[in-house]
Amino acid sequence: MIRLENLTKIYSTGVVGRRGIVAVDSVSFKIKIGEIVSLVGESGSGKTTIGKLILRLIKPTSGKIYFLDREISSYKPLEYYRNVQGVFQDPFSSFNPIYKVDRIFENVNRYLLNLPRSEFWGKVEESLKSVGLNPRDVLGKYPHQMSGGQLQRTLIARALVIGAKFLVADEIISMLDASTRVDVLNILGDLRDSIGLGILFVTHDLSLGYYISDTTVIMYRGSVVEMGDTEKVFKNPVHPYTKMLLEAVPTFKKKWEPSKEMFKIESGSLIFRGGCKYYSRCPFRRDVCKEFDGNLSEVEENHWAACALFGR
Numbered sequence: 001m002i003r004l005e006n007l008t009k010i011y012s013t014g015v016v017g018r019r020g021i022v023a024v025d026s027v028s029f030k031i032k033i034g035e036i037v038s039l040v041g042e043s044g045s046g047k048t049t050i051g052k053l054i055l056r057l058i059k060p061t062s063g064k065i066y067f068l069d070r071e072i073s074s075y076k077p078l079e080y081y082r083n084v085q086g087v088f089q090d091p092f093s094s095f096n097p098i099y100k101v102d103r104i105f106e107n108v109n110r111y112l113l114n115l116p117r118s119e120f121w122g123k124v125e126e127s128l129k130s131v132g133l134n135p136r137d138v139l140g141k142y143p144h145q146m147s148g149g150q151l152q153r154t155l156i157a158r159a160l161v162i163g164a165k166f167l168v169a170d171e172i173i174s175m176l177d178a179s180t181r182v183d184v185l186n187i188l189g190d191l192r193d194s195i196g197l198g199i200l201f202v203t204h205d206l207s208l209g210y211y212i213s214d215t216t217v218i219m220y221r222g223s224v225v226e227m228g229d230t231e232k233v234f235k236n237p238v239h240p241y242t243k244m245l246l247e248a249v250p251t252f253k254k255k256w257e258p259s260k261e262m263f264k265i266e267s268g269s270l271i272f273r274g275g276c277k278y279y280s281r282c283p284f285r286r287d288v289c290k291e292f293d294g295n296l297s298e299v300e301e302n303h304w305a306a307c308a309l310f311g312r
Contacts, residue, residue: 001031001032001033001035001067001068001165001166001198002030002031002054002065002066002067002166002198002200003029003030003031003065003066003069004027004028004029004030004050004054004063004064004065004066005028005063005064005065005066006026006027006028006062006063006064007024007026007027007028007050007053007060007062007063007064007065008022008024008025008026008027008060008061008062008063009022009023009024009046009049009053009058009060009061009222010022010023010061011023022221022222023046023049023222024046024049024050024053024060024222025046025221025222025223025294026063026223026294027046027050027063027219027222027223027224028063028224029217029224029227031166031198031199031200031215032198033165033196033198034192034193034196034197034198035192035198035199035214035215036188036189036192036198036199036201036212036213036214036215037199037200037201037213037214037215037216037217038201038202038203038208038209038210038212038213038215038216038217038230039051039200039201039202039203039217039219040203040204040206040209040216040217040218040219040245041204041218041219041220041245042204042220042245043204044221045219045220045221045222046219046221046222046223047170047202047203047204047219048170048171048202049222050200050202050219051086051168051170051200051202053065054072054084054168054200055084055086055168056072056073056077056080067080067083067084067166068083072084078111078112081112081162082112082162082163082164083163083164083165083166084164084165084166084167084168085158085159085162085164085166085167085168086167086168086169086170087152087155087156087159087167087168087169087170087172088170088171088172089170089171089172089174089175090175091148091151091152091154091155091172091175092143092148092151094151094155095143095151096143097142097143097144099142100139100140100141100142101138101139101140101141101142101143101146101151101154102139102140104154104155104158105120105121105124105158105161108158108161108162112162113161113162120161123161124139124157124161127157127158127160127161128153128154128157130157130160130191131153131154131156131157131160131187132153132183132187133150133153133154133157137150138150138154147180148175148176148180149176149177149180149183149184152172152173152176152184153183153184153187156184156187156188156191160191160195164197165196165197165198166197166198166199166200167188167197167198167199167200168199168200168202169188169199169200169201169202170202171202171203171204172184173185173203173208174203174204174205181208185208185211185212188201188212189212201213206234206245206246206249207249209230210230210234213230214229214230215227215228215229215230216228216229216230216233216234218233218239218241218242218245220241220277220278221277221278222277223277223294223306224296224306225239225241225242225277225278225305225306225307226238226239226241226242226304226305226306227296227303227304228299228300228302228303228304229302229303232299232300232302232303233303234246236299236300236303238299238303238305238307238310239278239305239306239307240278240282240283240284240307241278241281241282242305244281274290274291275289275290275291275292276289276290276292276294276307276308277294284309286308286309288308288309289308289309291308292306292307292308294306297310
């Protein structure tokens with residue numbers, strides 16, 4: 001459904017823009033029809049930038065993105081957004097507080113669908129019910145009269161009204177309480193299974209990614225360091241960064257004792273100049289890592305990692 005090929009985004013900095021920060025660095029992966037892919041990594045790893053690139057909110061520096069085997073820049077905006085939609089981290093910022101919630105649906109019909117009023121509002125009620133909401137509890141309300149979970153599910157319902165085939169879900173549950181999080185995750189899973197909705201689930205929480213996703217992509221400083229079947233990535237992590245992330249997840253089985261070496265902060269410029277990007281933090285680093293090109297190697301079927309020490 002979605003294919004990224006050598007996608008790169010560099011932000012210019014400085015007075016005359018002579019310096020650049022590489023937010024996304026030659027990223028390639030695919031998302032199939034009816035598949036949930038979790039994009040995981042710490043803050044600044046490039047996860048949200050990839051979401052914005054897919055949603056055409058920003059333009060790539062190089063590389064291409066394809067939707068249904070067609071480059072996304074070739075789609076007209078209305079044509080593209082009938083198929084690809086996004087839901088973002090803060091549900092309250094997605095609504096104008098001076099208007100009722102109904103307005104986001106009215107705009108959908110005005111700009112994208114142009115259906116008869118009775119037919120359209122029938123679709124709205126069906127979509128609200130499909131995400132576990134009672135239309136009477138939503139329509140006619142102002143955003144401040146609803147919870148964050150209700151607003152987030154309303155935004156998912158809007159995408160369903162449009163008939164979207166692909167959804168970018170960028171940290172959509174990080175501001176919700178624990179009980180509501182599970183409800184929203186289950187809704188995404190049900191939509192994948194029932195209508196074949198493809199989803200890019202952007203998160204920094206590995207446990208949530210493990211719960212919901214079919215495939216996991218681990219990013220570090222703009223690059224993919226490990227990806228593949230979620231079970232394989234979590235049960236057999238190869239890259240030291242993936243192992244560090246998994247060690248950071250608290251469990252009831254043992255006392256958490258963070259490694260000083262793994263969790264130390266990098267120093268120096270944000271602009272990387274060759275070799276493994278994780279070199280300065282990796283407790284297993286060797287001289288060969290300084291010359292590593294960052295390419296992914298196959299660990300096992302449907303599991304890849306970018307580590308110079310793999311197989312050594």
